[in-house]
Structures are given as C-alpha cells and as structure tokens.
Amino acid sequence: QxxxxxxxxxxxxxxxxxxxxxxxxxVIDGRQKILLVSPSAHPDIATLKQAIELNKHYEVTMVLSDNLNTVDLNTFSLAILYQFPDQSIDSQDFVNKLKVSKMPFWYILGAQSNINGFNVLQSSVKLNRANGAIQEIFPLEASNFTLFTIDPNAIKQLVNYDPLQSPFGNLSINGNYTAILNQKIGRVNTQSPLWFFMSDEGRKMGFLLGEGIWKWKLEEAKSIQSLPLINELVSKTIQYLSAKDDxxxxxxxxxxxxxxxxxxxxxxxxxxxxxxxxxxxxxxxxxxxxxxxxxxxxxxxxxxxxxxxxxxxxxxxxxxxxxxxxxxxxxxxxxxxxxxxALITEFQQTTANHQLLYTMSQQNGGKMFMPDKLLKIMDELAQNGQIKTVSYEDRKYEELISFKWLFAIIMALLSVEWFLRKRNGEV
Incomplete structure (x- = not known):
C-alpha cells in the first residue's frame, strides 16, 4: 500500500x-484463526491455547465436539483435533467436511480418541488399537529435523519429563514423515515417531500420539535452569502447519x-x-x-x-x-x-550538523573552531610545526630609457643647474 x-x-x-x-x-493479514476441537475440557487445552496466543497473529477458537454444527471451516486456517473424533459422539459429518476442505490439521491422540474415526479422517497414519489399552511413552529427540528450528539444549531436557499417555496398538505410516520427537517405551529407544509431520497431496498434517503435555509445562516451571521449550514447540508447530506455501x-x-x-x-x-x-x-x-x-x-x-x-x-x-x-x-x-x-537529503536537515563537521575535520587532520573560539586560530597556527614562513625573491630587468618620467626629472635638474650657474656668472 x-x-x-x-x-x-x-x-x-x-x-x-x-x-x-x-x-x-x-499490509499483512497475519491474524489467522485456529480451530481447536475437543470432546471436553482438559489441561492440555489450556497449555495449547496459551502457547498459541503468545503470537498475536493467531486467534484460537475452542469448540466442543457436540457444537460442531455451528463451525464454518472456511474461516479457519488450521484445525487442532484434540482427541477428536472421540468415542462418545458421532461426528462423521464434520469428519467428512474436514476431508473435503483440505485444511491442514494437527491431530493429538489420547485416551478418549476414537481410533476408527482417526483412521477414517486420513489415510497416512493407521493405528490398530488393542483392547482400548493405554501405554506410557517418553519423548526422545529425533535426529535430522529441519522443518523449523528449536534450541537443541532445550529439547534435550525432555528426556527427564513425564511420559505421555497414548493408545496402545500397532502403528503404521504410509508415506514419508519428519519427526521432531520419537518414542521411548520404558528404557527402550525406538525409531517410531511421537511428534511428527506429513504431507498428503499438499495438505500439511501434524501428529502427536499422546496426551499430557501440560505435565511438561509443569516440569519447566519446577526448575529455574529449565529452558523455555513447550510454548516454542507448540507455537512453531502451528506456524509450520498454518503457513501457506507459495x-x-x-x-x-x-x-x-x-x-x-x-x-x-x-x-x-x-x-x-x-x-x-x-x-x-x-x-x-x-x-x-x-x-x-x-x-x-x-x-x-x-x-x-x-x-x-x-x-x-x-x-x-x-x-x-x-x-x-x-x-x-x-x-x-x-x-x-x-x-x-526524490533525493532531498540536503533539505531534510536544514541546520548545520556540527558533529559531522567535527568528524570530517578529525578524519582529514584538521580542527574545528566554533564562532566564539575564532581567536584561537592564530595560536593554533603559531604552534603548528607543519606551518613554516616561506619567502620568495623575484628579479626583473628593464632599460632606463623605458622610464620617460626619470629622463624628464634628470633634464629638469640639469636645466635648473644651468640656470643657476648662468645667473651667478659661472657660465
């Protein structure tokens, strides 16, 4: 503009x-609306909302899964599906709208997740749940993550944090993914992703296979030496998923x-x-x-x-x-x-820049004198050893005949002498 x-x-x-x-x-219309869908209130929701709204360019709208008929997906840039679809409410109509919209989403699994509904929502990640069991998964830093930058020292501290609660089952992933966190089950480090990203026909998708990140936030608050991580991790996940590719x-x-x-x-x-x-x-x-x-x-x-x-x-x-x-x-x-x-630099400052003049004089071996110190110039010149008196001699020759006025004076003097001698009888 x-x-x-x-x-x-x-x-x-x-x-x-x-x-x-x-x-x-x-003019950048950077205030994007983020839809946060959840079956009920949860401490994780507050953690997510707080982290996202630290960035003034995002506005979070929280909707419970029994009020989805009022949601207009066209007004949102990203959907966070927290344990949605859940086991208690039939949300197939909204799931179908999500699939058609091609809106990027971030899916967070938990104990209330409807795994069959999750498998229907997208075809990239499948989980075969066993008897509704829940397992504890500890976070483990993944290598070669390049989608966005996170302080490597901060992410290493996750190894001491509480585990997330995740549905137990066999995980299969169809396609390439990029993980920022892998799963550590008990004492076993695995290559299975915990927090990761994928793309399906240009649609960005994020996955967090567990609930309980509010505990990580508490772990941060316990230690003064802890580096801030959770807010940054959530915020940059949102930035990556909601960014529109050119x-x-x-x-x-x-x-x-x-x-x-x-x-x-x-x-x-x-x-x-x-x-x-x-x-x-x-x-x-x-x-x-x-x-x-x-x-x-x-x-x-x-x-x-x-x-x-x-x-x-x-x-x-x-x-x-x-x-x-x-x-x-x-x-x-x-x-x-x-x-x-138009270049009007000389008109933008109509008063003398004395500091600039002083700098110029110093850089060129000179000195600057204000009007009330002008008399000091003579003293400065006298004390300056580089200034020396210089005399010049110029010789020029001319013939006397060229000076007619001198010839006239000589003739006048001779005439006066002759007159005086004549009068005194000496001639």
Missing part, C-alpha cells in the same frame, strides 16, 4: 521540499518497495520446474514502466540457480514491471511495482 505524506508549510519556512514523503507499507513456478521481486534516486533498483527472479527445483536455463525479460513515460526493456542475468537484474538508478516516480519467460512450452509472467523517492 502506497502512502504519500504531506506536511503543511509554516510561515517563513526556509524550504518546503522536505514536506512531502512517499512510503510503502506492506507454489508459483515463476517469481519476481525487488529487495524492497521504495528506493531513493541514487540507489540501484535490484530485481530478482526464480523459475521452478515441475519438481519445484530452481532452474535458470530459460531467458527472462522484464519491462519496467514509469507512471508517465516510455517502457524500459531489460534481460535478467543468470546467477547460480536464480536470475538478477540491476536496473541502475531511476528518476522519481511510480514504476510497474512485468517479467516473462517460457519453459516447457508454457509462458509465465509475474508483475510488481515499486517507487523511487
């Missing part, structure tokens, strides 16, 4: 050239939206193949057009797996650009805009 700010001028104002400034503000195969962008006249306008472009790998075998051209003016045509330079263009310095004004390329008989275009501000 472009904004032009104008300030009214004052009486006897020295300059009004600095009374106008144009800026761009990127699947455009051709992207063009500037490093910022507002430039000054003396700055170089830099554009970057990225082209992806069907496997979403960056490539730069195709040529990319761009047209940059000022608001009132002719088009400028440029070709991007190839740099590694991306494209780059230095359009140089441009005059003040609004600019729009349209970039295009062709790959695999498919033409791609990308558009954008930016603004160039």
């Amino acid at each position: 472009k904004y032009t700010i104008n300030v009214s001028s004052l009486k006897n104002e020295i300059t009004t050239k600095n009374n106008k400034q144009t800026i761009f503000v990127e 699947k455009r195969k051709f992207k063009v962008y500037t490093n910022k939206t507002t430039f000054d006249e003396d700055e170089h306008v830099i554009l970057n472009a990225t082209l992806y193949n069907d496997a979403y790998e960056p490539i730069n075998s195709a040529d990319v051209v761009v047209q940059i057009k000022p608001e009132n003016g002719k088009l400028f045509n440029y070709n991007f330079s190839k740099s590694g797996n991306i494209y780059r263009l230095d359009a140089g310095s441009l005059a003040e004004g609004d600019y729009s650009y349209t970039a295009s390329t062709t790959w695999g008989n498919q033409k791609y275009t990308a558009k954008g805009s930016f603004y160039v501000n």
Whole structure:
C-alpha cells in the first residue's frame, strides 16, 4: 500500500521540499484463526491455547465436539483435533467436511480418541488399537529435523519429563514423515515417531500420539535452569502447519518497495520446474514502466540457480514491471511495482550538523573552531610545526630609457643647474 505524506508549510519556512514523503507499507493479514476441537475440557487445552496466543497473529477458537454444527471451516486456517473424533459422539459429518476442505490439521491422540474415526479422517497414519489399552511413552529427540528450528539444549531436557499417555496398538505410516520427537517405551529407544509431520497431496498434517503435555509445562516451571521449550514447540508447530506455501513456478521481486534516486533498483527472479527445483536455463525479460513515460526493456542475468537484474538508478516516480519467460512450452509472467523517492537529503536537515563537521575535520587532520573560539586560530597556527614562513625573491630587468618620467626629472635638474650657474656668472 502506497502512502504519500504531506506536511503543511509554516510561515517563513526556509524550504518546503522536505514536506512531502512517499512510503510503502506492506499490509499483512497475519491474524489467522485456529480451530481447536475437543470432546471436553482438559489441561492440555489450556497449555495449547496459551502457547498459541503468545503470537498475536493467531486467534484460537475452542469448540466442543457436540457444537460442531455451528463451525464454518472456511474461516479457519488450521484445525487442532484434540482427541477428536472421540468415542462418545458421532461426528462423521464434520469428519467428512474436514476431508473435503483440505485444511491442514494437527491431530493429538489420547485416551478418549476414537481410533476408527482417526483412521477414517486420513489415510497416512493407521493405528490398530488393542483392547482400548493405554501405554506410557517418553519423548526422545529425533535426529535430522529441519522443518523449523528449536534450541537443541532445550529439547534435550525432555528426556527427564513425564511420559505421555497414548493408545496402545500397532502403528503404521504410509508415506514419508519428519519427526521432531520419537518414542521411548520404558528404557527402550525406538525409531517410531511421537511428534511428527506429513504431507498428503499438499495438505500439511501434524501428529502427536499422546496426551499430557501440560505435565511438561509443569516440569519447566519446577526448575529455574529449565529452558523455555513447550510454548516454542507448540507455537512453531502451528506456524509450520498454518503457513501457506507459495507454489508459483515463476517469481519476481525487488529487495524492497521504495528506493531513493541514487540507489540501484535490484530485481530478482526464480523459475521452478515441475519438481519445484530452481532452474535458470530459460531467458527472462522484464519491462519496467514509469507512471508517465516510455517502457524500459531489460534481460535478467543468470546467477547460480536464480536470475538478477540491476536496473541502475531511476528518476522519481511510480514504476510497474512485468517479467516473462517460457519453459516447457508454457509462458509465465509475474508483475510488481515499486517507487523511487526524490533525493532531498540536503533539505531534510536544514541546520548545520556540527558533529559531522567535527568528524570530517578529525578524519582529514584538521580542527574545528566554533564562532566564539575564532581567536584561537592564530595560536593554533603559531604552534603548528607543519606551518613554516616561506619567502620568495623575484628579479626583473628593464632599460632606463623605458622610464620617460626619470629622463624628464634628470633634464629638469640639469636645466635648473644651468640656470643657476648662468645667473651667478659661472657660465
């Protein structure tokens, strides 16, 4: 969003050239709604809600499973299904809506979970529960987790935390997954995931196979030396699952939206193949057009797996650009805009910057004197050993005949002498 700010001028104002400034503000609708579905109240719910709402960009709506008929899935970015579907309420209609919506979700299993309903909701993770039994699972740090960053020292402290309560049964996973925590059963470290992530046809899914993370929160509070982990772990899980992937195969962008006249306008472009790998075998051209003016045509330079263009310095004004390329008989275009501000640095500060002047004098071996210290300049010059008196001699020769006035004086003196001698009878 472009904004032009104008300030009214004052009486006897020295300059009004600095009374106008144009800026761009990127408006991000970052407040996303998170749906939290649960069969009943639970300490885990409070832990989840508190951790999520620490980020002001998220708003949590808690809905019990017997009130799901009032939920509009289109208003939510992510669903947290806490032990849902549960064993007491038939929620098949809502489950079907979830499947059709392709909304990302985070499923948390527990003692109240309806495992058959869980297996119907998605096809990636299946659990064959044995006689409704519950087992204790301790958290174990998984290796090579890269979806988001967590303090490695903080996550290691989970080994001393209470176990989660998880439905007992055989776990089978269909597809690739990335785990941040694995299961430790008794004293046995396993490679079975406890807290992990998957993707099914572009739909992100998170799984936590146990209830009781509120106990982990209490463990954190017990020790002053404990590093904050649970809030960060929950918050970053939400951020990852709710983030919308940009699947455009051709992207063009500037490093910022507002430039000054003396700055170089830099554009970057990225082209992806069907496997979403960056490539730069195709040529990319761009047209940059000022608001009132002719088009400028440029070709991007190839740099590694991306494209780059230095359009140089441009005059003040609004600019729009349209970039295009062709790959695999498919033409791609990308558009954008930016603004160039007039360079009025000298008008933005109308009073002398004495600190700058002092710095300049120091850097160049000089000294700065304020008006009330001007008399000290003479003393400084006298004490400066680098300043020495220098004398110059210049000789020039001219013929006496060139001095007519001197000849006239000589003739006048001779005439006076002759007259005096004549009068005294000496001649």
